[in-house]
Ligand code: C2E
Ligand code: SIN
Ligand code: SIN
Ligand code: FE
């Protein structure tokens with residue numbers, strides 16, 4: 386795994402190390418991100434001895450009343466002794482107990498007033514979060530909140546700017562925002578399936594998901610008569626069309642400069658998504674003919690997600706395929722265009738794919 390992909394995690398690990406200098410029993414800090422659009426809370430970053438207890442996990446906030454209460458009360462929740470209270474039955478509760486943690490402190494994370502997640506501090510002894518310790522932990526929680534806002538806010542700004550650009554361009558006639566929603570959700574499904582074998586941490590999966598909708602941003606630079614052509618492209622037109630990848634990388638560099646995005650730690654993920662989503666696993670793709678592991682996991686994952694949605698959607702140049710036909714195509718091209726692990730991961734989630742299709746329908 387490329388260490389550059391996880392620098393927000395590394396900063397959290399470092400903060401944890403510092404905090405342990407005077408709070409030695411504090412064995413775990415975990416951050417979960419909240420997405421208000423689907424009420425989902427997802428594991429994001431965890432610092433604990435021996436690696437994360439808990440990853441690639443999501444739960445509806447509505448199903449965790451105790452956390453919902455933390456979110457609305459705006460006050461930290463301290464659990465003095467986990468053994469003294471009944472088990473809640475959630476996976477989180479079970480794993481924390483099994484790992485031997487006795488007390489915990491949980492705080493909501495916000496951007497302005499909006500809930501963006503939670504931070505969990507866990508200690509191996511009961512009654513650890515006395516008022517003095519709680520006050521120190523609060524300082525670190527605020528710091529973590531600030532780090533997270535600094536990392537996420539520019540991404541929201543960027544996505545907002547890109548959505549505006551799409552809305553005002555002819556590009557929207559070729560590909561809809563529903564396509565972007567679907568393909569980024571497919572990319573998350575694939576990532577969850579290959580997370581173990583490709584050693585993808587949650588932070589990296591989250592940023593890939595955030596950036597997936599930008600994969601074709603370079604199409605903004607492709608002339609309408611090619612982008613919106615109702616029939617097949619000739620060789621010259623294909624050549625122009627393929628330029629959407631290098632154009633996309635150029636657009637990113639401009640945006641990075643204009644929005645001061647170089648403070649984002651995960652730009653490598655954005656560059657991989659844009660630059661490698663048309664590389665083929667067997668080396669026959671473009672623009673660089675990379676093969677196998679030379680293509681980043683993000684490139685391989687987004688590739689499968691993009692083609693799945695392109696096939697099952699109507700385009701100016703083609704009708705929509707059925708899901709059966711699209712899955713058959715992915716299986717046929719496994720090992721050629723696609724990393725077999727990514728194909729296997731998406732084929733295993735047919736029900737989830739169907740649910741995403743039902744949820745994000747093209748409105749036009
Ligand atoms: P896109 O429409 O988003 O398609 C993304 C990728 O999905 C394509 O990458 C290709 O790998 C796959 N795909 C889409 N439709 C089909 C299909 O009918 N059959 C098969 N076997 N695969 C399909 P590719 O080929 O590199 O194309 C990149 C982009 O170029 C496409 O993005 C689309 O915007 C444009 N394009 C490709 N072929 C045509 C065409 O025949 N006519 C027009 N007007 N545009 C095309
Ligand atoms: C955790 O990582 O501690 C959290 C999440 C949850 O309660 O779902
Ligand atoms: C974009 O965000 O520029 C677009 C992409 C797409 O249709 O895939
Ligand atoms: Fe593309």
Ligand code: FE
Nearest residue numbers: 560601691695
């Ligand atoms: Fe696309």
